[in-house]
Amino acid sequence: MPGGTAREGMGPELTTTHEKQTHTTHAGLSAWVEQVAELTQPRDIRWITGSSEEWTELTDQLVESGTFVRLDESKKPNSFYCASDPTDVARVEDRTYICSAEEKDAGPTNNWMAPAQMKAIMTDLYRGSMQGRTMYVIPFVMGHIDAKEPMFGVEITDSAYVAVSMLVMARCGTTVLRAIEKTDADFVPALHSVGAPLAEGQDDVKWPCSDTKYIVHFPEERTIWSYGSGYGGNALLGKKCYALRIASAIARDEGWMAEHMLILKLTSPKGSVHYVAAAFPSACGKTNLAMITPTVPGWKAEMVGDDIAWMRFGEDGRLYAVNPEAGLFGVAPGTGHSTNPNAMATVGLGNSVFTNVALTDDGDVWWEGMTDEPPAHLTDWLGNSWTPADGEAGTKAAHPNSRFCTPIAQCPIAAPEYDSPDGVPIDAILFGGRRKSTVPLVYESRDWQHGTFIGATLSSETTAAATGAVGVVRRDPMAMLPFIGYHAGDYMNHWLEIGKSADASKLPRIFGVNWFRRDDEDGSFLWPGFGENSRVLKWVIERLEGNAEAVETPIGFVPTGSSLDVDGLDMTPEQVAKALKVDAADWEKELPLIQEWFEKFGDQLPAELWAEFDGLKARVSGH
Ligand code: GTP
Ligand code: MN
Ligand code: MN
Numbered sequence: 041m042p043g044g045t046a047r048e049g050m051g052p053e054l055t056t057t058h059e060k061q062t063h064t065t066h067a068g069l070s071a072w073v074e075q076v077a078e079l080t081q082p083r084d085i086r087w088i089t090g091s092s093e094e095w096t097e098l099t100d101q102l103v104e105s106g107t108f109v110r111l112d113e114s115k116k117p118n119s120f121y122c123a124s125d126p127t128d129v130a131r132v133e134d135r136t137y138i139c140s141a142e143e144k145d146a147g148p149t150n151n152w153m154a155p156a157q158m159k160a161i162m163t164d165l166y167r168g169s170m171q172g173r174t175m176y177v178i179p180f181v182m183g184h185i186d187a188k189e190p191m192f193g194v195e196i197t198d199s200a201y202v203a204v205s206m207l208v209m210a211r212c213g214t215t216v217l218r219a220i221e222k223t224d225a226d227f228v229p230a231l232h233s234v235g236a237p238l239a240e241g242q243d244d245v246k247w248p249c250s251d252t253k254y255i256v257h258f259p260e261e262r263t264i265w266s267y268g269s270g271y272g273g274n275a276l277l278g279k280k281c282y283a284l285r286i287a288s289a290i291a292r293d294e295g296w297m298a299e300h301m302l303i304l305k306l307t308s309p310k311g312s313v314h315y316v317a318a319a320f321p322s323a324c325g326k327t328n329l330a331m332i333t334p335t336v337p338g339w340k341a342e343m344v345g346d347d348i349a350w351m352r353f354g355e356d357g358r359l360y361a362v363n364p365e366a367g368l369f370g371v372a373p374g375t376g377h378s379t380n381p382n383a384m385a386t387v388g389l390g391n392s393v394f395t396n397v398a399l400t401d402d403g404d405v406w407w408e409g410m411t412d413e414p415p416a417h418l419t420d421w422l423g424n425s426w427t428p429a430d431g432e433a434g435t436k437a438a439h440p441n442s443r444f445c446t447p448i449a450q451c452p453i454a455a456p457e458y459d460s461p462d463g464v465p466i467d468a469i470l471f472g473g474r475r476k477s478t479v480p481l482v483y484e485s486r487d488w489q490h491g492t493f494i495g496a497t498l499s500s501e502t503t504a505a506a507t508g509a510v511g512v513v514r515r516d517p518m519a520m521l522p523f524i525g526y527h528a529g530d531y532m533n534h535w536l537e538i539g540k541s542a543d544a545s546k547l548p549r550i551f552g553v554n555w556f557r558r559d560d561e562d563g564s565f566l567w568p569g570f571g572e573n574s575r576v577l578k579w580v581i582e583r584l585e586g587n588a589e590a591v592e593t594p595i596g597f598v599p600t601g602s603s604l605d606v607d608g609l610d611m612t613p614e615q616v617a618k619a620l621k622v623d624a625a626d627w628e629k630e631l632p633l634i635q636e637w638f639e640k641f642g643d644q645l646p647a648e649l650w651a652e653f654d655g656l657k658a659r660v661s662g663h
Contacts, residue, residue: 064221080168080233082174086175088206090214102122105246115404116387118390121399122395125245131280133508136256136522138152140155140260140526146526147526148527166233172239176199176200176202177196181219182282182283182365190219191364196231198234199232199270202232208446208447209367228262228264235249235250236250253274255281285525287525288524295353296351298348301361303316305455305457306341317349318471321505327368331382331383332571332577335575348364358465359465360462361463363448369444371505373440373442375444376411378570382451383451384410391446396443398420399418400415467548468548471494472498473556475499475501477557482579482580483552484583488542491549492532494550515637549580568611575605579599598620601617628661631653634656
């Protein structure tokens with residue numbers, strides 16, 4: 041494990057001979073590991089302990105095999121560059137399945153196959169799939185190990201890259217294993233194979249993977265099977281697969297929420313503290329907002345989480361959010377000293393893995409947007425020699441979905457609460473996407489039901505975070521479209537149920553935001569974004585505190601010309617007005633798109649959301 045990080049003190053390695061042979065006293069876990077080994081035929085089995093010696097051994101081995109390049113110790117200590125196979129660079133949504141017992145429970149937005157059929161296909165794929173490789177068994181917990189109900193998992197993988205990345209992203213190792221054993225706890229079994237067995241004497245490749253990929257969830261069994269990909273979201277199974285898809289199904293059953301949200305702590309100049317959660321689709325600014333450096337004087341921002349929030353009601357009736365992760369798996373391009381200095385400082389401390397970025401000649405990493413000027417020479421993510429002339433010709437040095445994987449504990453603005461078992465009370469929820477037009481910089485919903493409508497109709501232009509076309513507007517409910525582990529109509533209803541079960545005055549207030557609106561004249565971003573988003577956060581907090589003005593529009597409450605703090609901002613009042621504008625003609629065009637989206641769900645779409653739609657329609661057309 042990287043020195044001095046969240047996993048410190050995760051416990052001693054196994055000692056007694058008996059334990060060394062069987063490794064666990066947990067009968068269910070022991071049987072599952074044996075059964076998987078029998079099927080996949082690994083060369084050997086290794087239980088991940090979380091020790092620093094283990095980290096060194098695994099990373100050394102990855103360097104030796106050519107998968108990792110060790111970065112210069114003086115620039116990025118204990119850190120590694122890694123290039124994937126060019127075909128294995130993002131989540132594969134068309135290969136991702138929710139295999140509920142019944143097809144209707146997966147809903148119209150998920151791929152489905154009957155569990156027995158899927159298991160038959162995948163069992164054939166897994167047969168012998170780990171030959172010639174080490175099988176790693178990784179006990180982990182999502183959220184805090186001291187949580188009231190710790191959420192355990194065990195990932196089995198034949199990828200050392202996955203084992204090392206999991207050590208950064210989740211709380212892993214022997215301490216977790218002991219906790220699972222002590223209470224004979226249930227855990228989510230998460231099986232992963234890169235699907236590239238090695239024959240006797242066969243040389244390995246730097247990034248083993250398979251052309252056949254399956255990312256599969258069995259929500260009733262709380263089980264994950266993943267095959268063929270080594271990429272983060274497909275292979276680090278604690279993250280999207282467990283903490284979102286499986287957890288969302290558990291959360292529906294148990295009355296809580298598993299969401300694709302950052303968690304931010306804000307302290308106003310007066311010293312009042314507010315926690316904000318925000319759901320934006322992949323590559324739409326969560327990690328950046330979670331690490332914001334406010335430009336508004338006197339405001340302080342700290343990060344609790346950058347990607348996933350689990351929210352449960354506390355005894356006081358408020359919604360408390362925890363970040364189930366221990367690491368950041370952030371989009372590298374666009375992360376720079378000017379846009380996100382806190383992310384640069386976090387990775388600057390080392391103990392990180394960089395995948396599909398570019399390598400500098402002096403053993404450091406680079407990606408588009410890190411600095412204004414690229415270095416004179418690089419090795420690009422495909423391994424080719426790269427110069428700024430290539431960049432001008434349109435060849436990117438880093439893949440647009442290249443990522444840094446780094447411990448949260450190293451973030452200079454990590455709030456101490458990121459490591460709290462109880463989480464933080466959420467005051468506001470923001471929904472935002474990437475929209476060139478129509479959606480204003482910020483607007484506030486009237487109430488929880490209206491806010492649920494804003495979330496349920498959230499739309500965004502697609503990005504490189506998933507395979508497929510980029511820049512196409514799609515609906516992405518609560519930024520969870522690729523991550524809902526059940527029927528999306530039921531998921532929207534679950535949001536409404538959460539609202540009904542609570543005291544309305546204690547619920548977070550819900551806002552919509554859009555950092556990505558463009559000028560129709562020159563196509564440039566209307567709003568500078570990044571640190572300047574603190575102006576929007578300030579308005580949000582002032583709304584909560586009852587001292588910011590707003591005008592009511594057909595879609596909700598929008599800042600008045602003077603209530604948004606634009607002091608010192610390099611924008612004309614006309615530009616600010618353009619960013620905030622709610623144009624009835626634009627929304628007229630949006631209505632049929634929303635209607636078409638809702639019609640996908642038939643009877644399963646909650647009536648309350650149709651009522652919200654009718655209300656919007658009436659207000660937009662002015663009657
Ligand atoms: P996942 O980790 O995939 O869930 O994505 P994310 O929501 O964390 O996205 P991230 O913060 O990494 O942002 C991705 C891209 O959005 C980067 O290219 C950023 O430069 C860009 N971005 C983030 N915030 C802003 C902003 O305020 N304005 C503009 N114009 N771009 C932004
Ligand atoms: Mn994400
Ligand atoms: Mn992110």
